[in-house]
Amino acid sequence: MKKAGSIVLATLLSLSVFAGCSSSTQSDSGSGAPASGSEAGSTPAASTAEGDQVTFKFMHQWAEEDRLPYWDNLVNSYMEKNPNVKIETEVVPNEPYKEKIRVMLGGNDVPDLFFTWDGEWVSRFAKNGAILELDSLMSDEFKGSFNQGILTTGQVDGKQYSLPIRTCVNFVLYNTKIFEENSITIPKTWNEFMDVCETLKSAGVTPIALGNGEGWAAAHYISALNVQLVPWDTLNDDYYLTTGAFDDPGYVEALNLLKGMNDKGYFMDGMPSTSQNIAREMFNAGQTAMIYDQCASFKSYYLDKMEEGSWDVFALPVVEGAKGDLDMMVAWVDQFAVSSTCKSPETVIDFLEYFYNEENQLQMQKDLGFVSTISAVATSPEDSFPQLIKAMDIINQCKGFIAVIDLEMDGSVASVYQSDIQELFTTKSPEQIMSEVQAEAARVKAEQ
Known part of the structure; x- marks a missing residue:
């Protein structure tokens, strides 16, 4: 429940959930690999690829055998394009994830980039200074690529603290x-x-x-x-x-x-x-x-x-x-947040730009069935099916x-x-x- 923006979200969701809001499925090829032609973020990507050696930790919850390949290949393809960047990935299954992230955020071993949820989770992390405000790190073009109604689910007091991954x-x-x-x-x-x-x-x-x-x-x-x-x-x-x-x-x-x-x-x-x-x-x-x-x-x-x-x-x-x-x-909206202890936030944002580019988002929708929160991608009718179309019709009528x-x-x-x-x-x-x-x-x- 959003004190503000929930009604806007209902209207804008019609642009963002048509292509498929689903947890996971085996890709046609079985690889789950991001699109080979994808490019990392524009200007930041060039400096990232040519800069000093950077290592950051990435934690998410998609450990299932039909979900994990997409994320592994996303990380590997980014590192191939940016050989000076090393991403250390930790995957924690859904059930123990909440306790794991609570413990980590209470200590010193906090992942630089991690999966979280909207609502009280993002609000509590932001108000406790555990995650970074992202507005100053994001280009106007990158921020503008999101469905703006859904983007508000990662905001606290009008400031962007996390980025939406999918809507359920x-x-x-x-x-x-x-x-x-x-x-x-x-x-x-x-x-x-x-x-x-x-x-x-x-x-x-x-x-x-x-x-x-x-x-x-x-x-x-x-x-x-x-x-x-x-x-x-x-x-x-x-x-x-x-x-x-x-x-x-x-x-x-x-x-x-x-x-x-x-x-x-x-x-x-x-x-x-x-x-x-x-x-x-x-x-x-x-x-x-x-x-x-x-x-x-x-x-x-x-x-x-x-x-x-x-x-x-x-x-x-x-x-x-x-x-x-x-x-x-x-409904709830999964999110990515960046730890306030992150030493290379520009590199993490560049990786996020890579994840959210159109080709990798289309691949995500195809391989995982996740609905993209990027407006240009989510309006694609590819890989939809009758039950989802009916669900979206119902969603579009709610307030x-x-x-x-x-x-x-x-x-x-x-x-x-x-x-x-x-x-x-x-x-x-x-x-x-x-x-x-x-x-x-x-x-x-x-x-x-």
């Missing part, structure tokens, strides 16, 4: 064959959604795949329901600890709706301890009728693994009569975006909130959960 938005994916066999139409409201789940359950079909073993997948539902059930100004003031009250009844209602889905057996057995990747595989295999997942997963987890036409998407249905903003969607709770709000409050959601399915009531969130918010607010 959540949708409900459904098995078209199962829906047809049970004469199910796409639900528009929450009550209709629950009726669909009941119909599927009665037919012996597990309605929804959800794997909350890592503790975040269920929180995505709560993130989306909160924005529907809690008035926007209240949500904004709570998330950003302007008040931090978290006492609106909509928060409890959101938890009750999710708990009700589990209590009625709409998720598969063992959901709290199952990984989301296992849940994805179950949906792929036709063992469940639906899954709630991000467009960053469309290409690699579904398009490349399911029969053509066997799945489609719709937006999470709205809760009728809800007091929140029904025209908002859950703005709110990030998931672990990215949008204070980290300590989000940690309590998200871990308590896991216990929603076992030992804690919605009221108890919100009481603990309120207590943590009050504690953090008092410290601030």
